[in-house]
Amino acid sequence: MVKWPACTVITVNWxxxxxxxxxxxxxxxxxxxxKLLEVIVVDNASTDGSVDFLRKSFPSVRVVETGAxxxxxxxxxxxxKHAKGEIIALINSDARADPGWLKALVEPLVSGSKKxxxxxxxxxxxxxxxxxxxxxxxxxGVATGYPVGLKKAEDYLERRPVLLPAGNGCxxxxxxxxxxxxxxxxxxxxxxxxxxxxxxxxMGYEILHIPEARIWHxxxxxxxxxxxxLYAIAExxxxxxxxxxxxxxxLARLLPAxxxxxxxxxxxxxxxxxxxxxxxxxxxxxxxxSVNSEAFTPIVGAVQALELIEKMFAKRAKIQKMxxxxxxxxxxxxxxxxxxxxxxxxxxxxxxxxxxxxxxxxRPLQATPEELRGLHDIIDKQNRExxxxxxxxxxxxxxxNAEVKRLLEWSEPRIPVLSHAYRRALPHLRRxxxxxxxxxxx
Numbered sequence: 001m002v003k004w005p006a007c008t009v010i011t012v013n014w015x016x017x018x019x020x021x022x023x024x025x026x027x028x029x030x031x032x033x034x035k036l037l038e039v040i041v042v043d044n045a046s047t048d049g050s051v052d053f054l055r056k057s058f059p060s061v062r063v064v065e066t067g068a069x070x071x072x073x074x075x076x077x078x079x080x081k082h083a084k085g086e087i088i089a090l091i092n093s094d095a096r097a098d099p100g101w102l103k104a105l106v107e108p109l110v111s112g113s114k115k116x117x118x119x120x121x122x123x124x125x126x127x128x129x130x131x132x133x134x135x136x137x138x139x140x141g142v143a144t145g146y147p148v149g150l151k152k153a154e155d156y157l158e159r160r161p162v163l164l165p166a167g168n169g170c171x172x173x174x175x176x177x178x179x180x181x182x183x184x185x186x187x188x189x190x191x192x193x194x195x196x197x198x199x200x201x202x203m204g205y206e207i208l209h210i211p212e213a214r215i216w217h218x219x220x221x222x223x224x225x226x227x228x229x230l231y232a233i234a235e236x237x238x239x240x241x242x243x244x245x246x247x248x249x250x251l252a253r254l255l256p257a258x259x260x261x262x263x264x265x266x267x268x269x270x271x272x273x274x275x276x277x278x279x280x281x282x283x284x285x286x287x288x289x290s291v292n293s294e295a296f297t298p299i300v301g302a303v304q305a306l307e308l309i310e311k312m313f314a315k316r317a318k319i320q321k322m323x324x325x326x327x328x329x330x331x332x333x334x335x336x337x338x339x340x341x342x343x344x345x346x347x348x349x350x351x352x353x354x355x356x357x358x359x360x361x362x363r364p365l366q367a368t369p370e371e372l373r374g375l376h377d378i379i380d381k382q383n384r385e386x387x388x389x390x391x392x393x394x395x396x397x398x399x400x401n402a403e404v405k406r407l408l409e410w411s412e413p414r415i416p417v418l419s420h421a422y423r424r425a426l427p428h429l430r431r432x433x434x435x436x437x438x439x440x441x442x
Contacts, residue, residue, distance in 0.1 A: 002110055006036045007102060007171075008085030011093045012075035014044040017053050019094040019218065024058050026096040032103055038062065041093075042079040044069040071188035072167065080177060088177060092168040094218040095123070104213035105171035108159075117176035117205040118197070120162055121169035121213040124153050131156065132217045133166035134209050135194070136335035140258045141241030142234075143194055153211075162209040163333040164197025169215040176205060184240070184315070186308055190230070191237040198245040201333065204324035228293045228300075235262065235301025243312045244319055250327045262298035269295035 009027050013020060020041070027039055042064045043051050054063050064082050066075060080088055087106055091097060105119040123132035134156055135143045165172055170193075180199050183192040197207055242254055267274060270291045305312075 002107055004033050004036055004103075004106065005086040005110060006038070006084060007032065007087040007089055007106060008038040008040055008079075008083035008174075009089045009091060009102065010040045010042060010076055010079035010083065011091050012042045012044060012072055012079065013046060013050055013093045014069055014075075015046045015048040015050065016093045017046070017048050017050040020050065020054065021057075022096050023091065023093050024061060026099075027091065028058070028060070029099055030097065030102045031099045032106075036085075037102075038084050040064055040079050040082060042066060042075040044071070044075050070185070073183035073187045073189060073192040074185045076167075077182045077185060080174065080182060083174060086174055087171055088174050089171040090165075090167055090169065091215065092217060095168055095215045097169065098214040101169065101213045101215060102171070104210050108208055108210065109171060109173060112208070113206065115204065115206045116208055117200055118165035118170055118172040118207045119210045119213065120165045120207060121215050122153060122156055122209070122211045123166060123169055123215045123217050126216050126218045128153070128216065132168060132219065134162045134335070135164060135166055137163055137194055139254060139331060139334060140261060141191065141194065141238040143191060156209065157211045159211065160209050161333060162197075162207055163201065163330070164193045165200075165207055167193035168217050169213065176200070184244075186311065187237045187240065188233060190234040191241055195237075195241050195244060198241065198330065199319060199322075201330050202245060202319065202325055203322045226293075228297055231294055231297035232300040232304060235298050236304040237301075239302065239305040240308070240312050243309075244316045247320075247323075247327045259302060262302050266295060266298045269298070 009030075011020075011023060011027070024039070024041075030037065039060070040062045041054055041058075043054070044066050045068050051063060051065060054061055062082070064079055066078050070078060076090060087109060089102055089105060101121065105121065108116060108119055121133055124130055125132070129152075131153060137143050177196075180196065180203060182196070184195055187195065200207060239255075239258060242251060242258060246254060271289065
């Protein structure tokens with residue numbers, strides 16, 4: 001019989017009141033001894049009435065107000081400081097948990113090896129499609145995710161070691177979390193769980209994927225900022241992950257690769273024709289192009305990383321002193337080590353050439369032909385759907401423009417007549433208004 005430990009479930013909220021109404025009922029309905037369960041919501045200075053809503057609708061939930069937006073990383077760290085449980089469990093505010101989620105995560109921590117310090121959930125989309133966790137990670141520190149439709153929950157029904165405890169639904173021994181330094185506050189949000197998981201393995205600990213621990217995740221959460229800002233943070237934090245956790249020799253090989261890939265990805269996002277910059281090509285590279293602000297995020301993220309580079313190398317020095325596993329051992333945990341979020345054949349060829357030139361043997365780790373065919377089929381289908389939506393939008397816009405044109409053609413010659421009629425009617429309207437006021441006063 002399992003002797004269940006005291007457990008604290010923590011969720012971080014920032015202007016996500018509408019999500020808490022779905023999340024917290026599932027947490028309070030967990031199949032876990034109520035006397036041993038504490039629920040904390042960390043509120044990052046919300047302005048949507050979240051705190052009043054929590055105190056009125058969920059009086060048993062403990063609210064920790066930070067007074068400022070500390071992000072996902074700082075918010076969870078604040079929650080852990082107030083937690084009374086021996087085990088801390090994290091769940092996103094825009095997720096809902098299966099009743100058995102917490103017991104499934106905690107049981108291996110109680111009955112398993114002391115080296116096991118964290119367990120991670122099986123997370124799908126809100127409607128049960130797709131896979132949010134386990135999270136595939138590339139050797140460049142990026143949590144790549146899977147294109148919609150490529151993986152299903154049925155692909156992850158066995159327990160196995162994973163690199164990280166997915167921040168949207170995991171359990172961690174509180175002492176291990178504190179001893180490892182917790183989440184890095186400087187990350188603010190995104191990849192803080194990759195950084196922590198990598199650090200755990202580096203320190204000699206283990207993390208386990210638990211398929212019985214199910215959650216359903218909306219994936220929108222409290223994100224209110226422009227997407228370009230969020231993408232830039234993710235690009236920056238991927239560099240922080242590498243700087244802090246890689247061995248010296250590996251860092252010397254991978255950091256330049258990470259920067260080169262960011263440059264390549266910027267050119268790809270911006271639709272820059274690299275061939276036009278070669279002599280003898282017909283297109284003039286001086287031609288102007290229209291670029292979305294999100295295309296600049298790989299470059300912006302790299303520049304933002306420079307602002308904290310000295311601080312990250314100071315953290316690196318402390319982390320490397322705790323090393324008990326080599327990079328080679330840890331890399332075995334990476335599901336998609338050479339997936340750099342660029343799926344066109346030209347980008348893949350450039351990235352593979354670069355890695356091969358730097359001494360990486362990528363052949364055993366490349367996607368299988370079946371997986372690539374499946375991926376390209378999915379991307380082609382999505383592109384067809386997007387083109388269909390675009391065509392419908394263009395047709396609607398054309399119809400709208402035609403209606404506006406007809407309205408203008410009808411109204412322009414009639415404007416003088418309508419204006420004259422309005423001026424003649426205005427005195428009558430004023431008299432009628434005065435009469436109504438007199439009746440109301442009576």
